[in-house]
Amino acid sequence: MNIDELAIEVEGLRLRYGATDVLHDVSFRVHRGEVLALLGPNGAGKTSTIEILEGFRMRSAGRVDVLGTDPARGTEQWRARMGIVLQSWRDHPKWRVRELLAFQGSLYEPYSTESIRRPWEVDDLLAAVGLTEQADRPIKVLSGGQRRRLDVAIGLVGRPELIFLDEPTTGLDPKARRDFHELVRRIRDEYETTVLITTHDLDEAEKLADRIVILAAGRIVADGASADLTRQIAGHDEVRWVEGDEHLVREVPDSTAFARELFARGGAEIRELEIRRATLEDAYLALVRNSESAAVESVAVMPEPNGASR
Numbered sequence: 001m002n003i004d005e006l007a008i009e010v011e012g013l014r015l016r017y018g019a020t021d022v023l024h025d026v027s028f029r030v031h032r033g034e035v036l037a038l039l040g041p042n043g044a045g046k047t048s049t050i051e052i053l054e055g056f057r058m059r060s061a062g063r064v065d066v067l068g069t070d071p072a073r074g075t076e077q078w079r080a081r082m083g084i085v086l087q088s089w090r091d092h093p094k095w096r097v098r099e100l101l102a103f104q105g106s107l108y109e110p111y112s113t114e115s116i117r118r119p120w121e122v123d124d125l126l127a128a129v130g131l132t133e134q135a136d137r138p139i140k141v142l143s144g145g146q147r148r149r150l151d152v153a154i155g156l157v158g159r160p161e162l163i164f165l166d167e168p169t170t171g172l173d174p175k176a177r178r179d180f181h182e183l184v185r186r187i188r189d190e191y192e193t194t195v196l197i198t199t200h201d202l203d204e205a206e207k208l209a210d211r212i213v214i215l216a217a218g219r220i221v222a223d224g225a226s227a228d229l230t231r232q233i234a235g236h237d238e239v240r241w242v243e244g245d246e247h248l249v250r251e252v253p254d255s256t257a258f259a260r261e262l263f264a265r266g267g268a269e270i271r272e273l274e275i276r277r278a279t280l281e282d283a284y285l286a287l288v289r290n291s292e293s294a295a296v297e298s299v300a301v302m303p304e305p306n307g308a309s310r
């Protein structure tokens, strides 16, 4: 894999619905083989951004390049190199799981190449998404989580080089969610698939993504590895303790040094010391709050990485 190759490049993207700007000057890049999580509160512009990248929505301004092509001029051949898993499930109640995947897969046969054999063999794909037992069942009898796995399988059947996953784990139980995370790691590691995932689950973003981009009110407010976002934006640990009758709380940059000083000063008086490290959720909430209270400049947390941090 050429780690310097870009799968997605977005520069100065703007989108306007009527008189309202919903994306203002959005710029980010995704390297090939990287997992990027796009986070942001409801209405931030995530789905609009993804739809522009997929070629389903026209932008108002800016430059967009996805797998070497401007999505506004994407051909069928270009589209066949991408997989898409939408938020809503398209109903095919009478089809059986295997039949549907075989049919969807057949659409990709003309796009098979020497290096990427399309489609994904159905039994292997069923095993990869954990639907082997449901292979011959009609879709209407699947549980919500099983349907979600089928959505993911439909997104993968064409062996995409780039897959868009819009809130893919909504409605999955913890075991299915963990299986799904393993599947994403596998398609990245074994097939070098680039993954762009939107989620409201910060834990999921932290576990899965090489990099996180946070969008708030149509602007990028952070772009970096999750550990860097947490450290550089939230940056402070919370220290709680009881001294005499008083319950005290401080936010400090270095909790170890603070605790040392505290004991040196207070000695036997200090009880119930608790230290809580800032989490990605703290960083996220701080950023979204800032962006709501003021027009914040984009925060480049990390220099553009030389590829995925694995």
Ligand SMILES: Nc1ncnc2c1ncn2[C@@H]1O[C@H](COP(=O)(O)OP(=O)(O)OP(=O)(O)O)[C@@H](O)[C@H]1O
Binding pocket: 017, 022, 040, 041, 042, 043, 044, 045, 046, 047, 048, 049
């Ligand atoms: N067709 C449309 N016409 C007018 N406004 C729209 C249209 N589609 C979306 N919007 C507005 O654009 C903004 C961004 O919407 P978008 O769906 O991209 O947000 P999102 O980040 O995906 O939100 P969620 O997390 O709720 O899915 C919202 O304010 C939404 O109301």
